[in-house]
Amino acid sequence: xxxxxxxxxxxxxxxxxxxxxxxxxxxxxxxxxxxxxxxxxxxxxxxxxxxxxxxxxxxxxxxxxxxxxxxxxxxxxxxxxxxxxxxxxxxxxxxxxxxxxxxxxxxxxxxxxxxxxxxxxxxxxxxxxxxxxxxxxxxxxxxxxxxxxxxxxxxxxxxxxxxxxxxxxxxxxxxxxxxxxxxxxxxxxxxxxxxxxxxxxxxxxxxxxxxxxxxxxxxxxxxxxxxxxxxxxxxxxxxxxxxxxxxxxxxxxxxxxxxxxxxxxxxxxxxxxxxxxxxxxxxxxxxxxxxxxxxxxxxxxxxxxxxxxxxxxxxxxxxxxxxxxxxxxxxxxxxxxxxxx
Amino acid sequence: xxxxxxxxxxxxxxxxxxxxxxxxxxxxxxxxxxxxxxxxxxxxxxxxxxxxxxxxxxxxxxxxxxxxxxxxxxxxxxxxxxxxxxxxxxxxxxxxxxxxxxxxxxxxxxxxxxxxxxxxxxxxxxxxxxxxxxxxxxxxxxxxxxxxxxxxxxxxxxxxxxxxxxxxxxxxxxxxxxxxxxxxxxxxxxxxxxxxxxxxxxxxxxxxxxxxxxxxxxxxxxxxxxxxxxxxxxxxxxxxxxxxxxxxxxxxxxxxxxxxxxxxxxxxxxxxxxxxxxxxxxxxxxxxxxxxxxxxxxxxxxxxxx
Ligand SMILES: Nc1ncnc2c1ncn2[C@@H]1O[C@H](COP(=O)(O)OP(=O)(O)O)[C@@H](O)[C@H]1O
Ligand code: SF4
Ligand SMILES: [Mg+2]
Numbered sequence: 001x002x003x004x005x006x007x008x009x010x011x012x013x014x015x016x017x018x019x020x021x022x023x024x025x026x027x028x029x030x031x032x033x034x035x036x037x038x039x040x041x042x043x044x045x046x047x048x049x050x051x052x053x054x055x056x057x058x059x060x061x062x063x064x065x066x067x068x069x070x071x072x073x074x075x076x077x078x079x080x081x082x083x084x085x086x087x088x089x090x091x092x093x094x095x096x097x098x099x100x101x102x103x104x105x106x107x108x109x110x111x112x113x114x115x116x117x118x119x120x121x122x123x124x125x126x127x128x129x130x131x132x133x134x135x136x137x138x139x140x141x142x143x144x145x146x147x148x149x150x151x152x153x154x155x156x157x158x159x160x161x162x163x164x165x166x167x168x169x170x171x172x173x174x175x176x177x178x179x180x181x182x183x184x185x186x187x188x189x190x191x192x193x194x195x196x197x198x199x200x201x202x203x204x205x206x207x208x209x210x211x212x213x214x215x216x217x218x219x220x221x222x223x224x225x226x227x228x229x230x231x232x233x234x235x236x237x238x239x240x241x242x243x244x245x246x247x248x249x250x251x252x253x254x255x256x257x258x259x260x261x262x263x264x265x266x267x268x269x270x271x272x273x274x275x276x277x278x279x280x281x282x283x284x285x286x287x288x289x290x291x292x293x294x295x296x297x298x299x300x301x302x303x304x305x306x307x308x309x310x311x312x313x314x315x316x317x318x319x320x321x322x323x324x325x326x327x328x329x330x331x332x333x334x335x336x337x338x339x340x341x
Numbered sequence: 342x343x344x345x346x347x348x349x350x351x352x353x354x355x356x357x358x359x360x361x362x363x364x365x366x367x368x369x370x371x372x373x374x375x376x377x378x379x380x381x382x383x384x385x386x387x388x389x390x391x392x393x394x395x396x397x398x399x400x401x402x403x404x405x406x407x408x409x410x411x412x413x414x415x416x417x418x419x420x421x422x423x424x425x426x427x428x429x430x431x432x433x434x435x436x437x438x439x440x441x442x443x444x445x446x447x448x449x450x451x452x453x454x455x456x457x458x459x460x461x462x463x464x465x466x467x468x469x470x471x472x473x474x475x476x477x478x479x480x481x482x483x484x485x486x487x488x489x490x491x492x493x494x495x496x497x498x499x500x501x502x503x504x505x506x507x508x509x510x511x512x513x514x515x516x517x518x519x520x521x522x523x524x525x526x527x528x529x530x531x532x533x534x535x536x537x538x539x540x541x542x543x544x545x546x547x548x549x550x551x552x553x554x555x556x557x558x559x560x561x562x563x564x565x566x567x568x569x570x571x572x573x574x575x576x577x578x579x580x581x582x583x584x585x586x587x588x589x590x591x592x593x594x595x596x597x598x599x600x601x602x603x604x605x606x607x608x609x610x611x612x613x614x615x616x617x618x619x620x621x622x623x624x625x626x627x628x629x630x631x632x633x634x635x636x637x638x639x640x641x642x643x644x645x646x647x
Contacts, residue, residue: 085546
């Protein structure tokens, strides 16, 4: 249903060209969920906005994006308006800023209903009511007449989801839908998204910096680093035989239940590279515990190695003899490599 | 040793600054200002229905130039025997009409252009705001003076009617207020347009015009209102300035400005004739400025944006 091929997005800035997304490809079918995972700043949101065609004016994109066979990666934004809301829509990270502070939430739901489906006010109100109850909001009649500031964070995000679902999109982007929320309501919102996705048989792209969030929920996971996809696999495969050192580091940094949701990736030191001048060779090399001389010179290609459907880009993958040897070498114990032949 | 604090279940909702500001009362000064302006609007609207003396033609039976509290004349009369109260009330109607018309005009046009410039941004936005800056570089009083004298020259034989003259003055002053309102609207529209809910509306397929009017504009209204209130105050003063040059409404029709102006050569002889409208001007300008500030604070209009 969605076919993304070698998509690149860059921003013109005073510092130079920021290559926020640098050659990402994947496909997504109806009813499937793709988890997009990576540290903050690695281009996840830009990727979603690129596919949606919601980029600011200083951005340029290239590559092919096919939605149900139709190319939507072109330069024209005008025809995207027909897709927004009815074909694809988006749940934003912070429901406080994604809801209009001076418009009643009921109005915000009916607005797009009436605009797209050209229905009567009564019908739109009725639909809004049903939507609110379907996203688990008690007393929907009362809530319809409230403003965003009168609601709790979890409630606002439910409203946001109701708005996104209003016109029955075939594809839903959820960009860190729980990052701004309290830990206790995060799971509820994720469950709600999952339930709605299954019920409506939508395709969903679930963006998060937390591998734990997508663990039980995504069919496939794509790990992004510095604007590139560096490992992609069916969820179970990824967790059972992850190959990329960055994925491993992400897994080690999954926030434990009693930690705040914003914990930095401190299992590995350093910061993601500058996207204006990314390092030559593997972009993760400066931070990678496995890195060898080759990594700094030659960029590893993203490709299928052993298991079909499991792609990764690394010269010394985790859990392989080469990887083990490289790690051992870096830890200063050459010759005692573990992992056999 | 300090103990580890137990995890709190759910953090309390963040209290919103705006919410608190909304809950705070208006304060006595603001209510007084509203009261005064309410009276002014009442006088302006009902001027022609109130049982007032003739503001244009004095009565020869009276002693001219008496000051206050002479029978029948709370504020006395002038050297032509015209009742000061009647003149100041009709003047209120003239001055406020000019103020409302010009700021209404400025807000409508300036607001629309500013909204487009702020939302569309890019080159169009830059070009438009360069235009405002050029307009702002003209000294406002001079511009208004020029406009009035060009648009409505007073010739001996054919003096323009009161209404026409009022419209011309309002237009001239309103033109001056366009760039001011455009600028503030653009700055606010720009910052609101970058908010996520605008993107969210867009991602639901809303058209640009709809987003401007339904999503951005309502959020910009407080800033516009605040500036418009300050603008009304300025117009009242500018009208006084025009009157000094004989370019406001034509005498003998009264406005606050030309009641004062008619006395500038001789402030001492019948002081009540200029003091009364001056007090009206002073209190109205004060009230408008105060309410402008109240609106700005209450809706947390950011100074930086102004
Ligand atoms: N409008 C923009 N102009 C310039 N740079 C941008 C813009 N939007 C995003 N970026 C840059 O693109 C990179 C990726 O951002 P983003 O996709 O938001 O990361 P995340 O993975 O946290 O969602 C960041 O380095 C950010 O600075
Ligand atoms: S290619 Fe080298 S630097 Fe890059 S992740 Fe693999 S081992 Fe680390
Ligand atoms: Mg993001």
